Amino acid sequence: MPPIVEFNQVSKAYEQKLAVRDLSLRIEPGTMFGLLGPNGAGKTSSIRMMVGITIPDSGNVSLFGRPFVRESLKKVGYLPEERGLYRKMKVMDQLIFMGQLRGLTADVAASRSRAWCERLMILDAAQNKTEELSKGMQQKIQFIVTLLHEPELIIMDEPFAGLDPVNATLLQDTLVDLKKSGRAILFSTHRMDQAEKLCDEICLIHGGQAVLAGRMREVKSRYERNRVVIDFEGEDAFLSHEAIAEYRQYPGHVEIKLKDNADAQALLRAAEQQARIYRFELVEPSLEEIFIQTVGERVDA
C-alpha cells in the first residue's frame, strides 16, 4: 500500500526566508503522525504544501501515492491553525455549505453534520449564529467541518490549542477512533505530552529541517533509560546520592537524571530507607526533554 503522504526533498522559501529545507517524510495509513517543532520551525509551511495552498519551490509532494493534484484534496480534511468560520452564519448552514464545498450533497452534509454535532454534544447550538458560540464550541464546529467528508487523510494544525481538558480529551478520543478505522492523521503541536500520548510516529522539525524522525518507540529507544521518576513521602536526603547527576524536585515528586552507567537499584535502596516510596520508575527521557535537548543543541550550534 502506498504511503498517504510523501514529501521528497521539499523546500520552500518566502521572500528572503527559507521556511522548509529538504524535508522528506512518509505517512502510512492508520498512523497518527506528529509534526513537532518550536514556533516558526516550518510546521504550517509544510502543511500548507500538503494541501496545495502553496507549492514547493523544489522537491515533490505526493498524496495517496501520486504527485499532488487538486483532485486528491477531496480525500483530505484540513484544520488550519487559525480557525476560520463565517461569523454571521448559522452553525448548521455553515456545516452544510462547507460539506457541499467538499463535494457532498446538501442532504448528506446535513445528516452527517447532525450526527457529528450529537457526538460532540453541540446539537443544541446548531441553529445559533456562529459568533454567539464560545471559542471551544467554535473549535468543535471547525473540527466537524474538517471531518464531514470522511477524509482518508486528516491534517490538523495545533488541534488542541485553547481547549479545556474535557473538550481536548473528547477530541483526542475522536482522533484515536478515526485512526483505528484506518485513517492517516497528521497533527502539529508544540505540546510534547500530547504528542507522546497520541503519536505512533513523529517528525521534529527545527529551522525548516527535520532534526529527528521515526516511530515514537524507536525514537525514544535511541535514548538510554537513565531517568528516574519517584513519588514519595518523608525525608529527601537520598537526593544527594552519588548516582544522581541532576534532578528537579516538585512536592512529593522528583525527576532525576542519573550519571552515565549509574546503578538505579542502589538509589532505590537508599531512597527506601529514608522515605515512603509510592512509585519508582526507570524511564527514557520524555519527548519534551528530547525536544528541548535536540532543539537546544541546534540553537547553540
Added chain:
Amino acid sequence: MHEALLIARREYVERIRSRAFRISTLLIPLAFGFIFGIGALSGRLTSGPKHIVVASNDAALAESERAELLAARKDAQLSVEVRAPLTEPELASLNADVENKRLDGYLWLKEGPGTRQLEAVYTSRDSADFIGKDRMQDSIGHALVREELIKRGTTSEDINALLADVDLKTSKVTNGRAVRADASKGFWGAYLMAFMLYFAVVFYGVNVAHSVVGEKTSRVFEVLLASAKPESLMLGKLLGVGAVGLTQMAVWIFVVLLLSSSSLWMNMGLGGLAAYGLTPLRLIFFVLYFLLGFFFYSSLSAGLGATVSQESEVQQFSMLIVLPQVIGIVLIVYILSNPGALPVVLLSLFPPCTPIVMTLRMAAMPVPAWQLALSLILMVLSIYGMAWFASRIYRVGILMYGKRPTLPEMLRWLRYS
C-alpha cells in the same frame, strides 16, 4: 466552477437575508426621493403672499411695470402697488415700510429727463430673490417697450402679441425622427441613472473589499482554500455580490414601473417613463453598464482588499474606486450639453469612466452603435485584465497578514504562480 457557484450562492443568500440589504434597498431610493423632493419643493416654499411697491417719477411707466410684474408671477399671491410720480427724497418713507415689514420690497424706476436712460433699484429686507433678477429685468424691459409703443400709437393687441413669451419646445432625433422631448425631464432621468450607477458600483465595489477583508480576519480563507482554488473564491464572491446588486436594482426598477403606471403618478403630471428617457434600450444598457462597472471595480476591490488585514484600511484605497467615476458626475452638465464632443467620446470609451459617461451620453443623443459596441468590448477586455491582475494579488494576499505590502511587493506577487 461548481465551487464558485456554491460560494456565490452562499454570498447571495447570506446577503439577501441580512438587515443591511433590506435597509439599503429601502433607504437609497428614499434618500434619492428626499434629495429630488427638496429640489422640487424649494422653488414653491419661498412663495408666500408678497406686497411690493413700484415707485417711479414716471407714472405711466410704473403702471406698465405693475402689469408686467403681475403677468410674470400669475401663480403667486403678489400684490403690487404703484406710487407715482414720486421724487427720490420721498423714498425714505418706503424704506421705513420695508423695515417695519409693511412692505416686502419696492422697485424704484427713475427715468432721466428727456432720455431713455433708466435707473432701476429693487430694495427689500433680505435681498431675497422672490421673482428672479432675470425676470424682473425682463419685466422692466417689457414695460419700457410697452410705454414707448403706446406713445407711438401701437394698439395694445399688437403690443401684447409682440411682447408675448415665445414657447420654446425641445425635440431630439431618435431613430431618425424628431421626437418631442422634455429637456428637463430627460435631464432628471439621466441624472438619476448616473447617480444610481455611481452609488451602486461604489457601494457594491467597496462591499466586496469589506467582505474579502472580513473573511481574511475571520480566517475562513485557509479553510476554503483547502477545497477551492483562489480564483474560484474570487469569482464566487464577485458573482454573489453582483447578483445581490442586480436583485436590488430589479426591486427598484420594478417599483418605478409600478409607480409610473399608478394613477397617483399620472395625477401628479409626471408624465410617462419615456419622457425621462427610461426606454427599454436605455434600461438594458443601464443594467449592462452596472454589471460591467461592477465587475471592473469589484475585481480591483477584491485584489486590493486581499492586501490589507483590517477593515479600516479599506478606506485607503476606496478612492481608487470612487475617483474615476466622480469624473463623470462632476462633468455631468458638460457631457449632457456636449455629448458628441471628442473629449466626451474618448472619456466614454475609457473603461473606468464608461458606465456613467456613456449613460449620460445616451440620455443626450443617439450614440452611434459602433461606439456602444466598442465601449462594451473595451470594458470586457479591461475586466479580463483587471481580474487577471486582481486574482494574482488575491491568491497571495489572502494568506498574508500584518504589514501592508508596498506596490513593488505587490508587483512581485504577480510573478508567483
